[in-house]
Amino acid sequence: MNIAQVDYDGLIPNNVGLGQDVRVKHALEKWHPGYINWWNDMGPEGFQESLVYLRTAISVDPKGWAKFDYVRMPDYRWGVLLAPQMEGRKIPFGLHKGEDAWQEVPGEYRAMLRRLVVIQGDTEPASVEQQRYLGKTAPSLYDMRNLFQVNVEEGRHLWAMVYLLQKYFGTDGREEAEALLQRRSGHPDTPRMLGAFNEKTPDWLSFFMFTYFTDRDGKMQLEALAQSGFDPLSRTCRFMLTEEAHHMFVGETGVTRIIQRTCEAMKEAGISDPNEIEKVRKLGVIDLPTIQKKANMHFSLTLDLFGNEISTNAANAFHAGLKGRYREDRLKDDHQLESGTYPVLRLIDGKIQNQDAPALSALNMRLRDDYVVDCNVGVGRWNKVIAELGIPFEIKLPHVSFHRHIGEFASIKADVNGNLLSDAEWEKRRSEFLPSDSDREFIESLMQPQFEPNKFAGWIAPPRVGIDNKPGDFEYVKIADA
Numbered sequence: 001m002n003i004a005q006v007d008y009d010g011l012i013p014n015n016v017g018l019g020q021d022v023r024v025k026h027a028l029e030k031w032h033p034g035y036i037n038w039w040n041d042m043g044p045e046g047f048q049e050s051l052v053y054l055r056t057a058i059s060v061d062p063k064g065w066a067k068f069d070y071v072r073m074p075d076y077r078w079g080v081l082l083a084p085q086m087e088g089r090k091i092p093f094g095l096h097k098g099e100d101a102w103q104e105v106p107g108e109y110r111a112m113l114r115r116l117v118v119i120q121g122d123t124e125p126a127s128v129e130q131q132r133y134l135g136k137t138a139p140s141l142y143d144m145r146n147l148f149q150v151n152v153e154e155g156r157h158l159w160a161m162v163y164l165l166q167k168y169f170g171t172d173g174r175e176e177a178e179a180l181l182q183r184r185s186g187h188p189d190t191p192r193m194l195g196a197f198n199e200k201t202p203d204w205l206s207f208f209m210f211t212y213f214t215d216r217d218g219k220m221q222l223e224a225l226a227q228s229g230f231d232p233l234s235r236t237c238r239f240m241l242t243e244e245a246h247h248m249f250v251g252e253t254g255v256t257r258i259i260q261r262t263c264e265a266m267k268e269a270g271i272s273d274p275n276e277i278e279k280v281r282k283l284g285v286i287d288l289p290t291i292q293k294k295a296n297m298h299f300s301l302t303l304d305l306f307g308n309e310i311s312t313n314a315a316n317a318f319h320a321g322l323k324g325r326y327r328e329d330r331l332k333d334d335h336q337l338e339s340g341t342y343p344v345l346r347l348i349d350g351k352i353q354n355q356d357a358p359a360l361s362a363l364n365m366r367l368r369d370d371y372v373v374d375c376n377v378g379v380g381r382w383n384k385v386i387a388e389l390g391i392p393f394e395i396k397l398p399h400v401s402f403h404r405h406i407g408e409f410a411s412i413k414a415d416v417n418g419n420l421l422s423d424a425e426w427e428k429r430r431s432e433f434l435p436s437d438s439d440r441e442f443i444e445s446l447m448q449p450q451f452e453p454n455k456f457a458g459w460i461a462p463p464r465v466g467i468d469n470k471p472g473d474f475e476y477v478k479i480a481d482a
């Protein structure tokens with residue numbers, strides 16, 4: 001079989017020769033009904049009988065891997081897709097640098113590797129759970145289709161991690177695969193593993209911010225895992241990254257379209273001051289300061305996903321050759337980091353300042369720095385739209401010490417510029433920085449469904465181009481009667 005092609009003959013589409021791997025095939029087939037139950041219980045509420053114009057992978061070749069067609073979501077062909085094996089690939093970093101990449105789990109690193117796979121796996125169903133009610137308030141069929149595309153692909157990412165658990169981790173891998181279907185986002189007793197995945201995604205601005213900021217953490221973490229010396233993990237993550245790119249596109253363009261609509265409406269109404277919040281809201285669009293607050297919230301929650309700035313876990317995973325740096329293969333150093341240092345932003349004597357730390361211990365910080373640079377690119381594009389429409393306002397990412405729950409700044413309160421605040425000052429000023437109840441209520445009031453082809457809710461501009469180059473009036477979702 002050509003490894004780039006996906007075999008759709010069995011229950012589980014794959015390009016890993018599942019047909020010849022009876023043990024893993026049976027294990028995955030046994031897991032399948034539980035997955036479908038989970039999807040039916042926790043996947044998008046309603047719309048399961050609707051026909052959605054979805055893309056499905058037919059190959060893992062970067063050119064032409066996707067086919068678009070109408071599909072009912074429960075019939076989506078979730079599968080196991082790995083990027084093709086690279087002949088003679090070597091472990092690119094750490095203690096084993098230069099040795100042949102592992103095709104089996106190295107015994108001494110088994111527990112560490114399993115933990116990385118489980119954490120990655122846990123985020124995927126979590127995001128589907130967080131987004132499950134959004135279909136009902138979709139601002140257009142185009143947006144609804146994009147939401148469902150993101151959801152089915154996150155489901156596929158869960159399959160990708162479960163394949164690794166079932167194939168390489170025996171009994172405990174099977175138990176972990178079960179547990180991934182049991183935990184629930186936001187559940188008081190059985191929550192998802194990482195903080196941001198237990199937050200609510202109550203409205204479409206949150207959804208776009210989440211796919212912009214939090215899916216971008218997904219990109220950074222997947223890029224770091226794609227460098228892994230454990231080749232099946234590397235290959236899995238490489239293919240997941242192609243899907244992740246679309247999720248971030250949905251986020252970036254979603255926020256852009258909201259900003260565009262706001263600025264256009266302000267211009268039409270002759271309002272030039274972005275802080276005339278009530279006047280702007282009367283136009284039925286989301287004022288820019290509130291968009292800024294949502295960005296503050298999602299950015300800060302996502303920074304927590306990088307873990308502690310100084311981390312022995314991260315050092316061990318790198319040293320072992322399991323998790324690299326962002327695009328490790330493009331970096332020019334010894335790829336072992338036994339002696340170098342890296343500047344880490346820390347709280348020293350009540351002041352936030354840089355301090356050099358051993359480079360190996362500072363890997364979470366380094367990945368987070370790379371993330372912030374990546375985030376700023378799209379923010380720059382948002383600001384260009386605002387500037388072009390002549391409104392004096394700039395979206396800015398808050399300081400990394402703002403609103404943190406993990407790491408160096410979890411114990412302090414800071415404003416968006418990184419100035420320390422007392423608890424009392426923070427409480428007083430909190431709603432300057434983060435959405436207040438009334439901001440949330442206002443946004444919620446706008447979340448009225450718009451399900452007619454070629455129509456968009458009044459707070460969001462239409463996209464520049466359709467998905468799969470479809471025309472504006474294309475019916476991306478054929479909604480079945482409930």
Ligand code: BYC
Binds near residue numbers: 119217304309
């Ligand atoms: N919440 O040594 P530390 C995605 C725990 S998103 C709760 O600093 P480490 C996606 C930590 O587990 C990408 N707990 O940790 C996006 C540890 O606990 P234990 C997901 C946290 O390991 C959108 C302890 O604190 N993938 O794909 O260096 C939609 C000490 O911390 C948190 C990955 O994250 C937290 N935020 O760094 C769908 C990649 N942070 O073990 C999908 C895999 C830390 O001592 N994961 N803790 O009990 C990792 O690489 C690392 O585990 C982390 C944490 C970066 C998450």
